[in-house]
Amino acid sequence: MHNSHKAALVVDLGGTKIITAVVIPDGSVVSRNYCLTLANDGTEAVINRMLSDIDAVLAKTGIKTSNLCGLVVAAAGIIDTINGVIKTSPNLPGWRDIPLRDILANELGIAVYIINDASAAALGEHRFGNGKGVDNLIYLTVSTGIGGGIIMAGELYLGTDGCAGELGHMTIEPQGPKCNCGNSGCLEVLASGTAIAKEAERRLGQGEVSAILTLVDGRFGDITAKTVAMAAKQGDALACQVVARTANYLGIGLANLINIFNPDVIVIGGGVSKMGEMLLKPAREVAKKKAFQMPAQTVRILRARLGDNAGIIGAAAYIFDCNRV
């Protein structure tokens, strides 16, 4: 079988769960498995869980490794794509400089690629989702953190080491709160799901009144971006203000990306994007007001289409691309 017709084996290595899947060249997911990551068990235990899930998926589909064009692992964090090393990952505490490509390639005897999950999702949306066929696409995932991916002239741009696209770590408020990356006032610490929950918590802690507290039965620790979104949908004033604040910061980040990249499309994915137009409409308005007129008129700011499968499908697209060249 020619490589270009072979299926791709894909692992989405997340902080909570590991998804293992087989994807065929038209972007269809033909098999999908998952297990818990249990990252605290340590690197070796997690890698063993990946390997046994890979075995399970291959057994289920009856595909032999010789009939795969390779394995791609998509993970959050700073990935040295060139050398296949996970440098650091916010979701995988203790993972530092793990040469995952070589470890897995030795075990499986196939080509292995390691890629940032948001870069993978950018490629997924470009090949099979809401940016199909455009030249220039920026992908922003707004979730626990904020990640990004860059497609330029139709190709995924990964930078010199393979870690380009850390769009959540633009400083947009130098005096802003400390970010997990060590810097201050990053887009991520101002507009992520975590930021939404924290801002609601902060204001409730000052004694402000809101339906959010009822939704979590008074338990501050249970407040998430989702609870804030639910309260905002009910018209709760504090929740609406928190969403508006998030939309404003997101709009500033989007304006920066419009001025820098003059893209056809910005696709927004991740859990927080499920708020939909309640968040995206004001964010779009801020972005279009702040950016230069010509690129602001050109860009379409859309929600992601592939949802939770964007990373898997995009990672597969990455390996299909590598084999095409």
Place this chain on the structure above:
Amino acid sequence: MHNSHKAALVVDLGGTKIITAVVIPDGSVVSRNYCLTLANDGTEAVINRMLSDIDAVLAKTGIKTSNLCGLVVAAAGIIDTINGVIKTSPNLPGWRDIPLRDILANELGIAVYIINDASAAALGEHRFGNGKGVDNLIYLTVSTGIGGGIIMAGELYLGTDGCAGELGHMTIEPQGPKCNCGNSGCLEVLASGTAIAKEAERRLGQGEVSAILTLVDGRFGDITAKTVAMAAKQGDALACQVVARTANYLGIGLANLINIFNPDVIVIGGGVSKMGEMLLKPAREVAKKKAFQMPAQTVRILRARLGDNAGIIGAAAYIFDCNRV
């Protein structure tokens, strides 16, 4: 003569002067002329001055238009490269939606291209200057304003309309001063030459004492980034603080670019870069501290090499590239 051996005619259309030159494919400038722009005379007068300077340069070199691979005009501002239109230019008041490509092509009967001057300079530094041969280069010109250019995978990236690379218009301080672009707190309004002069003026206006005032004989209106730099070199405390403040903002902008692009090189040009290490050393330190470790270790932050010729040589490189394809 094959197109790839032909010379390029280049015009650098600035707010103060118009430089007209002939550049040959090895990047050498074989002839160079200039006249004052006198932009207040209006669009037509300026275009006529360009045309008569083009005639003068061609007469001087004895090159016929049939022996040119074309004309490139590099100008500051938002350029619709696809359609050859100057949308707006900070240096050319009153120029809005001027279809300069078609006007000049009709007059001269040769291929004409219009390109942003900082994008041209990026290409110049990549082909003939301090980023020769690297894959990924970001060019930042720090001058009256702040412009930028992006080279990715060895090619100039211009975005969907041709106006990508407005790196001076990242918002990095949302509550910051109003920028000429209409937004607030852009890198340009915080770290450009104009920003340096304004900050010095503001503090002197509050009665602070500094050698700057002596350098300008007490005339506030004569304070420029250059005067501030001179005073800082003499150890003047206020001037040193203004330079440090500029370096800090510049460092934030650089960190954003490192996290977004993971480039091999960032080249800094423009008049303000002539301050040299006094500005670049602290800016580099801030950038490397704020950005992620891997891309921060990779990137080299260098001064531009081509100086005032970067735009001209880069614009010529653009037309050589167009003819190569």
